[in-house]
Amino acid sequence: MSTLAHTVSDSATMLRRNLKHAVRYPVITYLIMTPLIFLVLFVYVFGDTLGTGIGGAGSDAYLDYVVPGVLLLTIAGGVTGPALSVSKDLTEGIIARFRTMDISRSAVLSGHVLGNLIQVLLATAIVLAVALLMGFRGDASLWGWLGAAGLLTAIGYALCWLGAAFGVFAKGVESASNLPMPLMILPFLGSGFVPTESMPGWLQWFAEHQPFTPFIEALRALLFGTELGDNGWLSLVWVVVLGLIGWLWARHLYERKSVRA
């Protein structure tokens, strides 16, 4: 078999392993819980006030406004998955076995990234289903929905590599679960829950220049069929930048930890 065929087959084997773990120890409940609580809280408790605040009519208008932010909150929460599963693997004996076997170097990490990506996308679909039940109606064409799905997948993939890097970087499972925390706050410090114009000046500057604002605005545009503007290509640039940082960092650290000097 060629090197490429090996890499693909080993990654598929590791993906199957990760999904078996996911079925046996489902973390998907945790992935769904936080975004659902925020969705219900923001729409039913603060929704009337916030809806009026953004110039709409009550909680229905706010539901439409907040759903893209909540979906990205779900995706951001998914970073914890690979961080945990990679760091757990590294603390257990089996990783030494993998390292003494002639298997593709990147397969161990790819398996975790792909497995966790599937879980976080599933979680996002469930959160979206709840939003639809609550009365959320996008205004998107089929292409709009497909674009939204593609965007969420791309962001999720990039963030899962970042999560894998956290997992290799962390000293143990404990710190691996804490490292992704700042990322999960980013949707709140963007245009996810309130428009950035309503924020104080310094925060507004940050909100407008961090990745989650273009992510949220691009998703909003795709779901409601409005103009993408700069948010489309800005999102893609951020996806490539975050994904590359995660991928290179994770592989570099994994390689360095593999064969000790």
Place this chain on the structure above:
Amino acid sequence: MPSAIELEGLSKSFGEKVVLDQLDLDVSPAGVFALLGPNGAGKTTIVHILSTLLRPDSGVARVGGHDVVAQPEAVRALIGLTGQFSAVDNLLTGEENLRLMADLRHLGRKEGARRTRELLERFDLTEAAGKPLSTYSGGMRRRLDLAMTLISRPSIVFLDEPTTGLDPRSRVEMWQIVRELVAAGTTIFLTTQYLEEADQLADRIAVLDRGTIVADGTPAELKRRVPGGRIRLEFSDEHALTHAATTLPDATRDDAALALDVPSDGSFASIRAVMDRLESEPLTFTIHTPDLDDVFFALTGHEATQEAAR
């Protein structure tokens, strides 16, 4: 025949601490080579270098003719490693663990399934195959661990303290498996701190102490290097002991145990000579041939058990 494993001037330090010091070793294929030494002697460090987990500071290590630093992939394709800490996936069942290994060794679906069944059977794990590992005993986990190592029929198998922490029955089972492997032509590189284990299994033993090899040979050769063979005679009372002592002038008296130790090489002639000279009948008569504990003490000047947590 080319060597299975070669070490030339291998050195490794962790910070200030020299773990391996200019080590040379040559292991021929097939059979069991045992590296014997107390905890902290450097056994695991050697295994980690040979299995490509660790880089040496200097010197050359070759496995199956491949340099472990320059051609790690070629080495990994040849070897299997079972360490003292279990390297199994705790969230999978026994069967799933084996299938995972079969897939990673690219055995193919059919061959993978066949080999998995075969190993489950041979390692007496068929009944537990579908159960999660949390229900496995220590001995079962160790057997599964070894089965996972053997799935691709590696020609060189490293067993790093394979019976540490196992109960006596599991230990004997493990020894039986090792003998079967050797019979099939596998080269086994065994590390152990149990002198009896090396004696039971190994064709050749190297004694490692503080990063250097202090002796190297067959178990019999090593034992010959130490005087320590003796006949022990125990008597019922002081009077019988004193009487016997006068007839056996080269014996050492052990008053507390009412016993005499007579030097002997264990040969029939030497035993008969002692019996002929005895006038009073001893209570017990035991022949002590030197064991590897004696060997270790004679070679290093300190006891293996001083440092080893047995």
